[in-house]
Amino acid sequence: MTVKKSKNGGAEAQIKKLREQIDALDVKIQALISERARLALAVAETKQQEGSNNFYRPEREAEVLRNVLARNQGPLSEEAMARLFREIMSACLALESRLRIAFLGPEGTFTQEAALKQFGHAVETAPLAAIDEVFREVESGNAHFGVVPVENSTEGVINHTLDMFMASPLKICGEVALRIHHHLLGKGNDPQGAHSVVSHQQSLAQCREWLDANLPGVKRVPVASNAEAARLAAADVGTLAIAGDTAAQLYGLHMFASNIEDRPDNTTRFLVIGTLETVPSGNDKTSLLLSSRNRPGALQRLLAPLAKNKINMTRIESRPSRQSMWEYVFFVDIDGHMKDRKVAKALADLEKEAAFLKRLGSYPKAVL
Numbered sequence: 574m575t576v577k578k579s580k581n582g583g584a585e586a587q588i589k590k591l592r593e594q595i596d597a598l599d600v601k602i603q604a605l606i607s608e609r610a611r612l613a614l615a616v617a618e619t620k621q622q623e624g625s626n627n628f629y630r631p632e633r634e635a636e637v638l639r640n641v642l643a644r645n646q647g648p649l650s651e652e653a654m655a656r657l658f659r660e661i662m663s664a665c666l667a668l669e670s671r672l673r674i675a676f677l678g679p680e681g682t683f684t685q686e687a688a689l690k691q692f693g694h695a696v697e698t699a700p701l702a703a704i705d706e707v708f709r710e711v712e713s714g715n716a717h718f719g720v721v722p723v724e725n726s727t728e729g730v731i732n733h734t735l736d737m738f739m740a741s742p743l744k745i746c747g748e749v750a751l752r753i754h755h756h757l758l759g760k761g762n763d764p765q766g767a768h769s770v771v772s773h774q775q776s777l778a779q780c781r782e783w784l785d786a787n788l789p790g791v792k793r794v795p796v797a798s799n800a801e802a803a804r805l806a807a808a809d810v811g812t813l814a815i816a817g818d819t820a821a822q823l824y825g826l827h828m829f830a831s832n833i834e835d836r837p838d839n840t841t842r843f844l845v846i847g848t849l850e851t852v853p854s855g856n857d858k859t860s861l862l863l864s865s866r867n868r869p870g871a872l873q874r875l876l877a878p879l880a881k882n883k884i885n886m887t888r889i890e891s892r893p894s895r896q897s898m899w900e901y902v903f904f905v906d907i908d909g910h911m912k913d914r915k916v917a918k919a920l921a922d923l924e925k926e927a928a929f930l931k932r933l934g935s936y937p938k939a940v941l
């Protein structure tokens with residue numbers, strides 16, 4: 574008894590000592606964060622004196638995060654460390670100017686998660702019901718930036734987002750990559766007793782094999798979003814939803830099975846849209862919208878300037894132009910920033926070959 578007591582006393586004393594060290598560090602960390610915030614305010618003043626009201630600088634934020642990751646020695650993970658610095662920057666930026674970010678809602682969607690991953694929590698978020706509404710909100714100046722999904726590693730492109738760029742004057746200012754985990758959610762006790770499983774059609778497709786194996790008799794019903802699916806499941810015990818953590822928490826649903834996506838590396842790419850022309854960060858990509866003249870070998874000729882200037886093309890998608898029946902436009906992503914000499918030269922050459930070339934934006938590659 575005496576031994577145990579002294580042992581406990583020893584552990585408690587040890588914890589007390591460690592906590593004193595933590596308290597002392599917190600004092601220093603807090604003072605340093607305040608000092609950092611004062612410097613950010615000084616940067617804001619200089620920006621204002623220059624006549625600029627672009628307080629948000631995605632290329633600088635990407636640089637800060639890359640430095641954080643390069644320095645990280647553990648024990649915190651890269652994600653955890655980046656998240657902490659993301660929130661510090663978010664709070665510093667909010668001192669300069671509080672951003673309003675429109676995103677494809679409702680609350681609880683992966684797009685909201687992507688918006689918060691990019692901007693942190695010190696922003697005002699505006700959930701909108703459709704991708705074109707997000708574009709309009711930013712075009713009208715009601716929101717500083719918008720976040721929309723563009724590509725999923727399992728199911729491919731989100732065509733609606735690409736099509737919006739044909740007519741919109743907005744630029745791509747950044748990209749966000751988000752690992753997507755889907756869960757089977759509901760209010761009841763037994764998922765086998767459910768009559769239907771609802772989710773966004775992309776999510777149903779991403780969990781097809783799991784559903785075939787585990788819920789073969791349950792009807793699959795596509796709905797507008799995963800968050801909408803969660804809302805429906807919260808209202809009816811016979812309805813199951815496939816959605817992510819945020820939606821599960823928001824609607825207080827029971828998790829019957831977690832990470833049911835067929836591919837463990839399931840990632841969705843989101844774009845940050847706005848009026849800002851992002852300057853080079855040192856590790857950028859450029860998105861283009863191109864259309865070819867309608868003649869044999871047109872695509873090959875169209876892309877030749879990229880090869881000639883040794884530009885790496887990372888993606889190409891074709892979409893009907895909607896202007897004439899058999900004409901196509903191409904969405905092309907290349908490595909580099911349009912201000913880089915090599916890229917600028919390739920774009921000048923491309924301009925001569927293409928019937929139409931629109932520079933959708935150069936922006937930092939997703940950091941994490």
Ligand SMILES: C=C(O[C@@H]1C=C(C(=O)O)C=C[C@H]1O)C(=O)O
Nearest residue numbers: 613616629630633634662665666
């Ligand atoms: C402080 C600045 O303004 C903002 C805040 C940043 C930060 O807290 O590090 C970085 C970029 C900007 O979005 C800056 O431009 O350096």
